[in-house]
Amino acid sequence: MINFGYSINKPRVIDIDRNNLHKSNEILREMPELQACIGCGSCTATCTAGNLTSFNFRKVHTLVRRGEYQGAYEEMNKCMLCGKCRLVCPRGINTRGVVMLIKRKLGDF
Amino acid sequence: MKHVIVIGGGIAGMQCAAELARGGIRVTVLEKQSDTGGKLRNWHKLFPSLTPAGEVLGGLNHTLRRLPNIDVRTECEAAELSPRRVVLATGEELECDAVVVATGFTLFDARIKEEYGYGIYDNVITSADLEEMFNTGKVSTTSGAAPRRIAFLHCVGSRDEKVCQRHCSKVCCVTGVKQAMEMKELFPAADVFNFYMDIRMFGPGYEEMYREAQQRCNIHFVRGRISEVSPTIDGRLQIKAEDTLTGRPLKIGVDMLVLLIGMRANDMNAVLEQRCGLERQTSGFMRPRDQFLHNTESNVAGIFYAGAVTAPKSVGESLNEGTAAARGVIEYLAAKECTDNSTIDE
Numbered sequence: 001m002i003n004f005g006y007s008i009n010k011p012r013v014i015d016i017d018r019n020n021l022h023k024s025n026e027i028l029r030e031m032p033e034l035q036a037c038i039g040c041g042s043c044t045a046t047c048t049a050g051n052l053t054s055f056n057f058r059k060v061h062t063l064v065r066r067g068e069y070q071g072a073y074e075e076m077n078k079c080m081l082c083g084k085c086r087l088v089c090p091r092g093i094n095t096r097g098v099v100m101l102i103k104r105k106l107g108d109f
Numbered sequence: 110m111k112h113v114i115v116i117g118g119g120i121a122g123m124q125c126a127a128e129l130a131r132g133g134i135r136v137t138v139l140e141k142q143s144d145t146g147g148k149l150r151n152w153h154k155l156f157p158s159l160t161p162a163g164e165v166l167g168g169l170n171h172t173l174r175r176l177p178n179i180d181v182r183t184e185c186e187a188a189e190l191s192p193r194r195v196v197l198a199t200g201e202e203l204e205c206d207a208v209v210v211a212t213g214f215t216l217f218d219a220r221i222k223e224e225y226g227y228g229i230y231d232n233v234i235t236s237a238d239l240e241e242m243f244n245t246g247k248v249s250t251t252s253g254a255a256p257r258r259i260a261f262l263h264c265v266g267s268r269d270e271k272v273c274q275r276h277c278s279k280v281c282c283v284t285g286v287k288q289a290m291e292m293k294e295l296f297p298a299a300d301v302f303n304f305y306m307d308i309r310m311f312g313p314g315y316e317e318m319y320r321e322a323q324q325r326c327n328i329h330f331v332r333g334r335i336s337e338v339s340p341t342i343d344g345r346l347q348i349k350a351e352d353t354l355t356g357r358p359l360k361i362g363v364d365m366l367v368l369l370i371g372m373r374a375n376d377m378n379a380v381l382e383q384r385c386g387l388e389r390q391t392s393g394f395m396r397p398r399d400q401f402l403h404n405t406e407s408n409v410a411g412i413f414y415a416g417a418v419t420a421p422k423s424v425g426e427s428l429n430e431g432t433a434a435a436r437g438v439i440e441y442l443a444a445k446e447c448t449d450n451s452t453i454d455e
Contacts, residue, residue: 014352016361028327035323038308039332039354062354065329091320 019067023105027064034061034098036091043085043095049078057085057095064102073106110135110178111442114195114205116187119147120424121416122211123169124431125438129209130176132439137203138179139195141186145170147213153243155424156280156287157314165424189384192411206445207438210381210395210407211415211431214372217266217274225265225368226338232256232346233338235265235370236284248295252344256299256364259292260348261285262335263305267371276392278371279421282309285369286322293326301328302361304335304350312423331359338366372421387412395419405434413437 028035041058049055055078064072076099085095111134115122118140126136144150146169152162173179186198190210195203219227219235226233231251234242242248250256263285267278282305289301308330310316322328333350341347345362352359374393381387381395388396388408395418398406405414415434416427 012357014355014357014359016359032324032327035327035329036320037323059355062352066352066355066359068355 014063014066014068016066021067023069024065024067027101027105031094031098031101033091033093034065036093037061038091040090042088042090046084046088047079048082048084049080053078055079057099061098061102064106069106073103076103076106111206112137112204113207113209113438113442114139114187114190114203115209115211115415116190116195117147117211117213117416117418118142118145118181118183119211119213119416119427120149120165120169121213121418121427121431121434122147122209123173124428125209125211125415125435126179126181126431127169127172127176128432128435129438130179132435134439134442135178136180137205138173138181139185139187139197140181140183143183145173145181145183148216149424151237151241151244153240154287154291156283157312157318159287188380190381190412191385192409206442207411207413209413209415209434209438210387210418211434212375212377212418214394214417214421215375217272217278217370217373219265219368219370221272222265222269222368224337225262225335225366226340226346227368230338230340230346231344232364233366233368235368236281236288237370239288239367243291248292250364254364255296256292257296258300258361258363259289259296259302259365259367260335260346260361260363261289261301261303261367261369263303263308263369264334265368265370266373268306274371274373274392276394276421277309279309279311280423281369281371282307283312283315283318285367286310286315286319286328288367288369289328290318290322290326293322293328301326302363303328303330304333304348305330306332306334312425333359372417375418378418385409385412390420392420394421403437405430405437411441413441 044050044056044058060075079099083096115126115138118138126138129136146166149162187195188198189196190208266274310319333353335348335350337349339347347362349360382389390396397404397419413434415430
């Protein structure tokens with residue numbers, strides 16, 4: 001078959017109604033402080049992994065909270081657990097704990 | 110006895126009238142509604158302490174009735190004013206020694222933002238409607254069911270050039286957080302989502318309240334303005350927005366959408382500018398003589414401002430301005446008497 005280079009894009013929309021929020025709710029139940037995130041990006045700005053790779057902790061945990069788990073575990077594997085993000089978080093969130101929790105909950109995803 | 114006319118019997122006007130009466134001045138309060146209290150009459154509880162609005166209003170009404178020399182004239186509208194004279198809509202003229210304009214604000218009409226479907230779809234309500242529901246004790250969807258998912262939209266009629274309201278209405282952010290918590294309290298099983306552009310927690314205890322909403326009440330805050338609302342086949346509402354913190358579009362079905370409507374300037378402000386020589390800001394709110402040292406005075410000597418007539422303000426701020434304006438009036442009248450007497454002496 002001739003490949004004309006056309007393809008169909010997968011929709012990029014986050015569909016809260018279709019997403020299974022079960023895991024996300026579980027994560028938030030175990031660490032409700034993650035909900036206190038104000039999206040300032042301090043964690044990502046200070047992140048060593050984020051400065052060298054495309055890892056964006058703020059974005060990944062926000063996606064997880066919306067029920068978008070695809071690739072989150074692999075992303076979290078980029079974290080080196082240095083804990084600098086936890087030092088700078090203005091909301092005092094145990095960000096390193098969040099990384100571990102997400103990995104634990106989504107390991108089999 | 111000096112006579113001062115306070116235009117507007119809302120909280121700023123009431124507080125100002127009480128302060129003036131305490132200072133030995135005869136006061137006439139002109140209120141266009143059937144009772145004093147203004148917008149607070151329809152409110153249920155106040156942020157951040159959740160004090161019942163009726164408690165504040167009851168206190169103010171009690172003081173107003175107890176003090177001598179206060180004449181409250183309800184269902185009475187001012188049409189024109191100068192420092193020595195107020196003309197009512199009926200044509201009646203009232204003489205006075207100074208005027209305090211405490212006419213407040215107008216709630217933004219959410220129907221103008223057609224894309225949110227207020228007045229078109231069921232279960233799209235405003236923050237003011239929700240307060241009325243709280244007051245009547247009947248909070249439910251149109252069908253009478255308990256909502257399972259509720260969305261709040263911040264900045265409706267605020268920071269929006271498309272509806273000629275560029276200013277921030279200041280109090281809707283914290284009202285949205287307060288109402289989201291109240292809804293979560295009423296319907297613990299419901300998911301609550303707040304769609305915001307910025308969360309502006311300017312007052313004492315507000316930021317703490319926001320954090321409590323996030324952490325304890327599990328209210329979801331999504332940074333992004335809703336672009337449109339549409340009805341679904343099963344009678345719910347579908348919302349589209351961008352989740353700007355993940356950079357992806359987002360859609361969600363909800364049972365109830367609450368629009369946090371802003372404060373806009375009264376239409377009457379244009380009349381004050383054209384007929385009475387008072388200055389307006391580009392937002393449409395009246396311009397105080399000076400932002401810092403004379404913020405309850407107008408550009409015309411003898412005409413004062415109190416409350417949300419000059420900008421969106423919280424209940425506490427409006428009350429403070431009522432007091433501040435009264436102090437200004439008392440000083441103005443005393444200074445005027447001095448100069449009047451010295452002119453007579455000459």
